[in-house]
Amino acid sequence: MKLENKVAVITGGGSGIGQAIARKFSEEGASIVIMGRDKNRLEETAQKTGNDTLIVTGDVTKMADLDRLYKESSDQFGKIDILVVNAGMATLAPFADVDEESFDFQTNVNFKAVFFTIQKSLSHLKHGASIVIISSIAQSRGFAGASVYGAAKAAIRALARTISVELCLERGIRANVISPGPIDTPGVEKLGVPQDQLSATKNSLREMVPLKRIGSPEEVATTALFLASNDSSFVVGEEIIVDGGVSNLQLA
């Protein structure tokens, strides 16, 4: 097992990619701390990950909730080996229609919360810890409707480089990024697409992928395992794209 005796904190661990990462890390022997706003979904994950799981109900955009996350985590498990900054969401809207409220909401969860989730973890991270940040291929490619989301995801990709410079030299902490393409999670249903257009949206996402399928959360989780474990000990400030070829292949 690759994560025996390790402690991993995963934000957004109650659903989709975060849940798959929690399950994978648990199978590999880690103790797990999962955070999200919906207690039921966190409990669902905990049923799959077993005894060594701590649930912290909270909102990553609230500083007091982040403080509580690290207090409860360190009370239960001590210092943290792995931090997966996964909580996030997308609301698609044409650039011209984005209002200040929607801009603030999306940048809060996808950028500001990521920044402070990491900053507030610092005194709880072990020397040599691994930070895995979930960005998106929208950080490097233009997708209609993703102006705020793409910019926020680009910001956290940049953040991984900067904090790696500071933290790796001082404390051996590596930060790396995963940028998924379309992945089959409940998140796709929260994009703001009307219910009767969802299956058409999923079909067009599938068609966009050179491998002609949407990825599974487990395919992101195996990449997260690589970045979280010593297998990636010489990988730092890097981005791994998990997108079935969307970013780099041009078919016909």
Ligand SMILES: NC(=O)c1ccc[n+]([C@@H]2O[C@H](COP(=O)([O-])OP(=O)(O)OC[C@H]3O[C@@H](n4cnc5c(N)ncnc54)[C@H](OP(=O)(O)O)[C@@H]3O)[C@@H](O)[C@H]2O)c1
């Ligand atoms: N699915 C894709 O195609 C795809 C592609 C590229 C990138 N991503 C990224 O992958 C990450 C996971 O998304 P997913 O697809 O797995 O979506 P998901 O199934 O909707 O999961 C998102 C998770 O984030 C949590 N979350 C959202 N806002 C939160 C908040 N304010 N405080 C605490 N937790 C919060 C949610 O928990 P609660 O609702 O219980 O709070 C949920 O557990 C996101 O960062 C997303 O941008 C997804």
